[in-house]
Amino acid sequence: MRLAALALREWGTPQVLAAAVAALLVGVVMGLATVLIPNPVFSRDVPAVAWNYPVWVLTSALMGILIATYVTPPTPSRSTAAEAHDGPERRSARTGTAAGVLAWFAVGCPVCNKIALLALGYTGALTWFAPVQPFLAAMALVLAVIAVIWRLSGQVACPVPVTRATRREVVS
Numbered sequence: 001m002r003l004a005a006l007a008l009r010e011w012g013t014p015q016v017l018a019a020a021v022a023a024l025l026v027g028v029v030m031g032l033a034t035v036l037i038p039n040p041v042f043s044r045d046v047p048a049v050a051w052n053y054p055v056w057v058l059t060s061a062l063m064g065i066l067i068a069t070y071v072t073p074p075t076p077s078r079s080t081a082a083e084a085h086d087g088p089e090r091r092s093a094r095t096g097t098a099a100g101v102l103a104w105f106a107v108g109c110p111v112c113n114k115i116a117l118l119a120l121g122y123t124g125a126l127t128w129f130a131p132v133q134p135f136l137a138a139m140a141l142v143l144a145v146i147a148v149i150w151r152l153s154g155q156v157a158c159p160v161p162v163t164r165a166t167r168r169e170v171v172s
Contacts, residue, residue, distance in 0.1 A: 004152035018071040023064025034108040044109040052107040055137040059103040062144035066096045069151035096147035102140035
């Protein structure tokens with residue numbers, strides 16, 4: 001957590017601007033498609049519930065921060081070796097993607113979701129899928145926070161591979 005906060009403090013105007021624009025774009029796309037923003041293109045058979053709006057806003061903000069972590073800072077970071085490790089970067093990207101998809105399903109209309117509708121039918125979507133949506137929302141927010149912390153922490157610190165020689169020096 002401390003490393004993530006440090007990374008945020010080191011952000012410059014490009015990262016802050018990228019985070020704001022990305023959050024706005026994610027919010028607009030998700031809001032329009034799930035009809036949290038009323039529009040003539042999409043419709044919603046089941047009205048949104050009160051918790052949909054904070055989940056939508058928080059997810060948009062976290063996705064904006066996550067996307068902004070991919071913007072190169074104008075000055076080199078303390079540790080550029082983190083970019084050489086693909087594992088953590090792929091892991092945070094997958095976690096962020098999963099968070100976005102879960103949030104989309106969580107705030108969307110339960111009977112407008114074609115997957116739930118085909119698998120469960122109209123009544124099943126209302127009976128089985130709608131009650132699960134708050135749990136999907138919680139999982140989405142947790143995954144988004146984890147992905148953001150991983151990415152931000154990796155901007156200021158990277159794991160140092162431990163070799164046998166290093167272990168012997170530490171033990172000695």
